[in-house]
Amino acid sequence: MTDLSEFEKGMIVGMRCAGCSVTETAIYLGRARSTVSAVMTAYKKCGNGTSGKHNSGRKRKLTDRDKRGLTRTVARKRKQSLSQITSEVNSHLRNPISARTVQRELPASNLYGRVGIRKPLVTARQCFTATPVV
16 A cells, blocks of 8 residues: 555545445456455544554654753763763753663764774974884
């Protein structure tokens, strides 16, 4: 049913409302009878030719605003641990979230945990005394 255009869905509803049978409608449009029935069921239920399946699933715990706040918190204090980030974010939220939720949302914001590469300390004097590479 998802591959049907709005025009085809309208054709199905129009033919069915005009008195054509499911079989006649399916043959005329070159679709399966089950597709015609599904479109008509959605039309009768919702008043249009689409179903509400695109709204199914669990609602997200964090809103877009909350995600931006999380990103800002992590960007400001980069060396915080996960538990510290979670407690700081929860202090600003109405509904507290778990550390696992924070862990899941950070890669979605292009923030990843990385270990810094150890670099030897070089003083300003050492920089100028190095021999130039030719």
